[in-house]
Amino acid sequence: MSASPGFDLKLLDDPLFRPLYVDNGTDQWQLQLLIPDARCAACLTRLENTALQFNGVQSARLNLGEKILTVKGTEPIDLAPLAHKLTLLGYQVTPLKIDSTEDPWKKTFRHQLIKVAVAGFCAGNIMLLSIAQYVGADLSEFNLFFGWLSFVLFLPILFFSATTFFYQFFQRLKLLQLSIDSPVVLALVIGSGLSLKNLIYRSGETYFDSLGALIFLLLAARLWQSALQRKLSQPFKHLAFLNIVSGTKWDEKNKKYLTVPVNQLQKGDQIRIYQNERLPADGILLNTIQEIDASLWTGESLPQIVHPGELLFAGTTVISDFADIQITAETAESRLSKMIREIETKRSQTTPYQSFIDKVGQGFTFIVLGVAALFVIFYWSTNPFVAVERALALSLLACPCALAIATPLALSRGLQWAQQDGFIIKEGSTLEKLAKIKQVFLDKTGTLTLGQSTVIQTIPQKIDPQILQILKELECRSQHPHAKAIMRFVNQFPVSSEKIPVTHWQETPSVGVSAHIFECNYSLKATTPPPEESAPSLTWIGLFQSPLQTMGSFSQENLPSVLENKDSVKIKELLKISLQDTVRPEAKSIVANLLNQGLNTFIVTGDRRSVAHDLGCQLGLNPKNIFAECSPEQKQNIVGQYSSTLFVGDGVNDTLAMAKAQVSIAVSGAMEASLKVCDIYIADPNLNSLINILHLSTHTMKLIRRNFIVALIYNLSGGFLALSGFIHPVLAALLMPLSSATLVGLTILSSPPFLKKQSSSANPNHEKSRIHL
Amino acid sequence: MSALWIMIPITVLLGLFFLIAFIWASRSGQFDDLETPSHRILIEEVPTENNTLITSSFSHKERATL
Numbered sequence: 001m002s003a004s005p006g007f008d009l010k011l012l013d014d015p016l017f018r019p020l021y022v023d024n025g026t027d028q029w030q031l032q033l034l035i036p037d038a039r040c041a042a043c044l045t046r047l048e049n050t051a052l053q054f055n056g057v058q059s060a061r062l063n064l065g066e067k068i069l070t071v072k073g074t075e076p077i078d079l080a081p082l083a084h085k086l087t088l089l090g091y092q093v094t095p096l097k098i099d100s101t102e103d104p105w106k107k108t109f110r111h112q113l114i115k116v117a118v119a120g121f122c123a124g125n126i127m128l129l130s131i132a133q134y135v136g137a138d139l140s141e142f143n144l145f146f147g148w149l150s151f152v153l154f155l156p157i158l159f160f161s162a163t164t165f166f167y168q169f170f171q172r173l174k175l176l177q178l179s180i181d182s183p184v185v186l187a188l189v190i191g192s193g194l195s196l197k198n199l200i201y202r203s204g205e206t207y208f209d210s211l212g213a214l215i216f217l218l219l220a221a222r223l224w225q226s227a228l229q230r231k232l233s234q235p236f237k238h239l240a241f242l243n244i245v246s247g248t249k250w251d252e253k254n255k256k257y258l259t260v261p262v263n264q265l266q267k268g269d270q271i272r273i274y275q276n277e278r279l280p281a282d283g284i285l286l287n288t289i290q291e292i293d294a295s296l297w298t299g300e301s302l303p304q305i306v307h308p309g310e311l312l313f314a315g316t317t318v319i320s321d322f323a324d325i326q327i328t329a330e331t332a333e334s335r336l337s338k339m340i341r342e343i344e345t346k347r348s349q350t351t352p353y354q355s356f357i358d359k360v361g362q363g364f365t366f367i368v369l370g371v372a373a374l375f376v377i378f379y380w381s382t383n384p385f386v387a388v389e390r391a392l393a394l395s396l397l398a399c400p401c402a403l404a405i406a407t408p409l410a411l412s413r414g415l416q417w418a419q420q421d422g423f424i425i426k427e428g429s430t431l432e433k434l435a436k437i438k439q440v441f442l443d444k445t446g447t448l449t450l451g452q453s454t455v456i457q458t459i460p461q462k463i464d465p466q467i468l469q470i471l472k473e474l475e476c477r478s479q480h481p482h483a484k485a486i487m488r489f490v491n492q493f494p495v496s497s498e499k500i501p502v503t504h505w506q507e508t509p510s511v512g513v514s515a516h517i518f519e520c521n522y523s524l525k526a527t528t529p530p531p532e533e534s535a536p537s538l539t540w541i542g543l544f545q546s547p548l549q550t551m552g553s554f555s556q557e558n559l560p561s562v563l564e565n566k567d568s569v570k571i572k573e574l575l576k577i578s579l580q581d582t583v584r585p586e587a588k589s590i591v592a593n594l595l596n597q598g599l600n601t602f603i604v605t606g607d608r609r610s611v612a613h614d615l616g617c618q619l620g621l622n623p624k625n626i627f628a629e630c631s632p633e634q635k636q637n638i639v640g641q642y643s644s645t646l647f648v649g650d651g652v653n654d655t656l657a658m659a660k661a662q663v664s665i666a667v668s669g670a671m672e673a674s675l676k677v678c679d680i681y682i683a684d685p686n687l688n689s690l691i692n693i694l695h696l697s698t699h700t701m702k703l704i705r706r707n708f709i710v711a712l713i714y715n716l717s718g719g720f721l722a723l724s725g726f727i728h729p730v731l732a733a734l735l736m737p738l739s740s741a742t743l744v745g746l747t748i749l750s751s752p753p754f755l756k757k758q759s760s761s762a763n764p765n766h767e768k769s770r771i772h773l
Numbered sequence: 774m775s776a777l778w779i780m781i782p783i784t785v786l787l788g789l790f791f792l793i794a795f796i797w798a799s800r801s802g803q804f805d806d807l808e809t810p811s812h813r814i815l816i817e818e819v820p821t822e823n824n825t826l827i828t829s830s831f832s833h834k835e836r837a838t839l
Binding site for chain 1: 774777778781784785788789792795796799800802804805806807808809812813815816
């Protein structure tokens with residue numbers, strides 16, 4: 001299923017769109033609505049009751065975890081009013097498309113839950129039977145019965161619950177890798193074989209109780225981690241790579257424009273894209289010169305000019321009035337879709353990550369097998385039977401099972417700490433990969449900078465209120481980023497609400513705006529920077545005044561003239577404004593911190609070379625580490641040249657590189673596609689989280705290593721006891737649960753890392769993150 | 774002590790009954806949503822016109838998954 005924010009709810013009852021969203025079962029229809037803001041019992045009653053007030057709605061149930069309201073009914077009714085009513089309650093409502101395939105996670109979760117339950121039931125009962133024996137109850141007549149009952153209860157654990165470990169063990173073995181599952185499998189096989197033999201010959205120990213408890217705790221710890229990961233990545237699930245639902249298509253038969261679902265747009269169709277809309281497919285521009293925002297592809301936030309006949313890619317935003325496009329590649333075949341498919345296939349092909357704990361498992365397996373073999377060789381001459389027996393007991397008791405249980409818990413703790421601090425890590429293994437990062441790649445636009453222009457200074461500094469008003473009138477109709485920046489600047493000052501007459505307002509792509517105000521012609525367009533200024537990243541815009549052709553009687557003495565155009569005395573430049581994509585205030589300290597940590601820091605951007613170098617020097621980076629004017633593919637290649645890479649970005653142009661890097665971080669306000677690809681999402685608009693993330697990862701890894709040392713002590717003593725033949729049944733039964741309990745306790749009670757507090761008001765101008773989490 | 778010959782099988786069978794109940798509950802998706810029920814229990818069921826509408830409007834199948 002995919003969500004589509006900004007979906008026009010009226011389309012829900014459109015005959016072309018309704019079948020995409022409303023599932024018509026045999027006797028019931030069903031509609032699912034994504035409501036990201038639903039979070040409490042009050043929301044629950046309000047939303048469900050509102051939906052139920054509609055005639056024809058039979059049931060309405062909200063799932064607060066998934067944030068999905070499921071509405072069902074038998075008689076077909078209009079659903080747009082229902083959805084609209086919910087928005088009136090103050091919620092953002094997005095219908096979800098029907099997806100025939102059921103969520104595979106739910107099925108796996110149920111299955112794993114049953115496995116845990118079965119293991120818990122069997123292990124608990126075996127434990128009860130064993131405890132009676134350990135405490136020394138006189139049960140000689142029951143010994144055999146208890147033994148065989150334990151064996152019967154152990155069978156479901158071995159052949160049902162533990163299948164996960166066997167399966168994963170063989171999967172890794174195919175790749176010639178050993179993981180933490182290998183010592184577990186080793187212990188299971190040897191333990192159950194040895195116990196069965198001892199049971200049959202009525203001599204020696206059985207280990208069904210400790211093995212059962214081990215499997216139960218392992219499965220439970222892993223299930224907890226996966227449930228937590230699922231919960232954290234829930235908001236990303238319904239993100240579409242490109243949130244375009246409908247297109248306006250020219251219908252040749254009826255000679256009018258029709259709104260159709262995106263999947264009905266075909267190659268050769270002519271479509272119309274209105275101002276601020278995004279292209280749903282790749283196509284050729286037909287009508288006139290256009291201003292477009294291709295930041296999705298280039299990372300360059302300023303508009304570009306395209307001429308008729310030029311190819312535009314899906315995802316590009318139209319800034320001018322409207323654009324007529326002839327589709328050359330439909331949505332599924334567009335450059336964007338191809339790129340996303342490439343990322344997804346690459347992801348599915350990568351070999352599973354061999355984590356620290358997997359390496360420990362591998363090491364343990366080899367060492368234990370080696371020691372056991374040596375012991376058998378040396379002890380063979382003394383007593384071959386005892387030699388084998390003790391070697392087997394060693395491989396059972398030296399299993400680092402406590403570590404295997406504690407590690408998922410430690411990673412889950414890390415994920416929780418991260419969430420509390422305002423960033424979301426999708427998977428536990430990311431924390432580990434982060435600790436090994438050597439190179440950090442930073443995108444410029446939107447990552448190091450705010451991704452929006454801001455007025456830096458004006459010449460003259462003090463502006464006449466009347467000029468401010470003229471500026472406002474000129475720019476309020478324009479959608480150009482510079483116009484928006486100037487509007488933000490002007491709105492800081494008190495401007496009289498008095499209306500002034502504006503006529504002949506027009507915007508010329510790539511030139512600027514002009515209008516007739518107070519019987520004068522005013523225009524805003526690019527100007528030359530003042531001689532003392534040379535920063536390449538600054539853009540200069542001037543406000544020009546010229547008398548109308550017919551008459552120029554406007555009292556010019558009232559307006560301060562700054563510079564006079566030498567060519568024509570009649571045109572006056574009243575004001576110079578410099579604009580710049582502002583660097584985040586915390587960027588400098590973050591880069592300094594990264595460099596201090598010995599991380600090789602790079603800037604990779606699609607922006608102009610001069611701008612990138614200017615920024616790099618400001619931040620104190622080596623000029624060699626600055627890559628400018630990069631296409632998405634070039635970014636990917638640059639990242640690919642290094643190992644242990646971290647990529648921090650926000651745009652679609654970063655997604656290829658993000659998928660290539662070991663770890664990728666999407667910053668607040670990032671595009672949907674990069675949120676989908678990233679490993680970590682910073683929800684806080686402040687970039688200081690980047691440092692905190694690195695700190696958190698080292699903290700979590702410290703916790704895992706501490707667990708490792710404690711486990712090692714337990715395992716060494718267990719192994720030593722096994723080899724010396726001193727395995728008292730109570731000791732063996734105690735050692736395993738005791739070590740697990742110690743490590744689980746140490747992990748759960750461990751203190752959160754000390755993270756730097758962030759001032760969230762660092763930049764009030766910054767837009768709130770586009771994705772609500 | 775010979776009572777154990779009867780008591781122990783009974784305890785195992787009793788436990789088995791609850792295990793099967795759990796498996797059934799899990800299969801029918803009752804543990805899919807672990808968050809909403811904790812909020813749902815806080816909603817006071819005042820017998821208003823509205824509320825009777827809510828409770829009566831569930832089909833049997835949905836009541837089972839409540």
